[in-house]
Amino acid sequence: MLILAADIGTGTQDILLFNSEKEMENSLLMVMPAPTQIIAKKVRTATKKGEAIVLTGNIMGGGPSTFAIRDHLKAGFPVYATEQAALTINDNIENVKAFGVRIVSDEEAKKLACGENALEIVMQDFDPESLSSALSVFEVQMPENYAVAVQDHGNAPEKSNRIYRFELLRELIERGGKLENFVYKPEEIPEAFTRMKAQADSLLKVAGKRKTKSIFMDTGPAAIFGALTDSAAVQPSIVVNIGNGHTLGALVNENKITAIFEHHSFLMNPEKLQEYIIRLADGNLGFEEVFEDGGHGSYIKEAIGFEQIRSVMVTGPKREMLEKLSGSEIRQEISKKLHFAAPFGSMMLSGCFGLLAGFFEKYPEPSIKLINH
Known part of the structure; x- marks a missing residue:
């Protein structure tokens, strides 16, 4: 089975061409301008x-x-x-x-x-024709299966899109917070996710009558679940994706997101991020505090206390915010649990691996399991 996963961000679009007949490490990869x-x-x-x-x-x-x-x-x-x-x-x-x-x-x-x-x-966010042209130079054909992630704030013309985006995330966590709650086939995409629906419509138009299988996710949850495919991700875990545009952190336990925050990366710094990580796990990071600081907000359905966290997984192109700190600058509570996620050896492809995991939620393959409990 061939699946093209495309994680569309603010700075880059990260592409993974997965072939189930090869080792994951032999998948074709591209990191290109967004x-x-x-x-x-x-x-x-x-x-x-x-x-x-x-x-x-x-x-x-x-x-x-x-x-x-x-x-x-x-x-x-x-x-x-x-x-x-x-x-x-x-x-x-x-x-x-x-x-x-x-x-x-x-x-x-x-x-x-x-x-x-x-x-x-x-x-156009996702351009299969351009990708097909690029791959054809290397005698590689486009597959018929797709997994695409975009960040969707939802359609809220009369409301702050930061508030509305968090209302949508909170609803998905309330429904269970499992990977399956964040994954959509084209016909399942909620009307509010206009950007996601637009990419699904564009893809289906190009696919025509071919038997295309496809799923769509938001970039944030895709990166979170993708980082969990790293073998160092032992749950309960705090997973942080420090992207070019946004920083998103989630508490994940038994493969369920139970707490989450999202901020703009340019407004974050190492001290603030470390504090957010601990306070998210402890359950005292409030929505208003994050929102008034210029972020999207936070939502905590269930906290377990940072002492119960077994791993802090950090991924994303701006992860140097924590990666370059000396030992004295890393909070003692975090240092022993901190890992810089590189699932299957590819840090920039965390979102793509989350997309693959999502694809197999909708189109199960018993022989393929990406996320460990």
């Missing part, structure tokens, strides 16, 4: 040239791409967008219009692009 970074670069190039742009495609991750679009507008150059593409900028289309974006129909967008009145930029 789609939002690619879009941002295209927009900034257009800004330098003084070109109008027309955004087509679908809702995708914002951040760098959104900042570039708004800078393009501030520079005085036109931005046209179809409604679906425009939702990348803000969940409320009226807010997008207020920024200065001109909403056009699909037909109008085609005319603008074909008439060379504007540079077309296709908004």
Whole structure:
């Protein structure tokens, strides 16, 4: 069985091509710029040239791409967008219009692009056609099975997306917090997860009539469960993913997430992170404290006390926040339990291994087990 797992982040998109007939360590790997970074670069190039742009495609991750679009507008150059593409900028289309974006129909967008009145930029988180092109250079064909992760704040035009995202995470933990609660087949994706649904729609459109099997997850839980595939992950465990955009920590016991926090990585530092790790396990890290500090929040359904934690697993591209500390700088409570996760020897692919574990939750293969209790 061949499965392509794609973990779409803010800084990178991490790709794993899994082949069940080979050792996991022989899987093909790629760590490439994130789609939002690619879009941002295209927009900034257009800004330098003084070109109008027309955004087509679908809702995708914002951040760098959104900042570039708004800078393009501030520079005085036109931005046209179809409604679906425009939702990348803000969940409320009226807010997008207020920024200065001109909403056009699909037909109008085609005319603008074909008439060379504007540079077309296709908004898309997961691009199987580009991946297929890249792999074909190495005589590798795309599989028919996919597992994709994006960070989805949910569609909340009248509410802080940080608050709404945490409401969605809390609901999933209340439902059990198991891996299966965070994994969706295309038809199971909740309506609120607009970004996730957009990628599922794009993938199914490309797949056509092929018998494609696919699942979708949020990047946070994918990284958490992926780190648990490391042999050093002995539960109860605190798992921390220090990503380019966000830092997420979770208390996992018996393969269930029972407590969680999420913050922006640029607002974290070693001292704060170590304190959060201990307080999450102890059950006294409050939502308001994290939210008012600029983070998304925290939710604790069940805490067990840090003394009961058997491993602290740290993963993600910004893990140097803890990795480069000297012994005296690491809290004594943490130091003996601290491990830098590198499942199957690939630290950057933690999210992809979580996606694989999720795939086999939906499409079980009795001979394959990735996460140990």
